Amino acid sequence: MSIETNSTERLNDVESKKPEGQKPHARVPKKFQVNIYDAWCKKCGICVEFCPKGVLTSDELGTPHPTNQDKCIGCTQCVLHCPDFAITVSLLEDAKELDK
Numbered sequence: 001m002s003i004e005t006n007s008t009e010r011l012n013d014v015e016s017k018k019p020e021g022q023k024p025h026a027r028v029p030k031k032f033q034v035n036i037y038d039a040w041c042k043k044c045g046i047c048v049e050f051c052p053k054g055v056l057t058s059d060e061l062g063t064p065h066p067t068n069q070d071k072c073i074g075c076t077q078c079v080l081h082c083p084d085f086a087i088t089v090s091l092l093e094d095a096k097e098l099d100k
């Protein structure tokens with residue numbers, strides 16, 4: 001018996017055990033909250049440069065703002081590179097929290 005046959009049989013076995021009418025779970029994308037502690041931020045712009053998703057932008061004074069927070073993937077590059085521990089990223093358990 002080949003590996004492929006085994007896999008197919010196992011998939012069919014799983015399918016046959018699903019309750020009638022049960023829909024597969026939808027993947028809910030994770031949402032993150034970016035917090036910048038202004039008192040500790042020296043406006044160096046490192047977090048803005050390291051963010052791979054363009055979540056952070058600097059204003060005219062160099063202060064970073066999470067202007068595209070919905071794009072945050074929680075990679076924590078901004079947190080890891082901030083020399084002043086002035087930025088945190090937390091996972092929102094309920095995606096609706098972002099809309100409050």
Ligand code: SF4
Nearest residue numbers: 051072073075076078
């Ligand atoms: S966690 Fe990653 S994606 Fe989110 S703001 Fe920081 S660097 Fe950007």
Ligand code: SF4
Nearest residue numbers: 041042044045047082
């Ligand atoms: S890396 Fe830290 S200190 Fe520098 S701008 Fe970002 S939050 Fe401020």
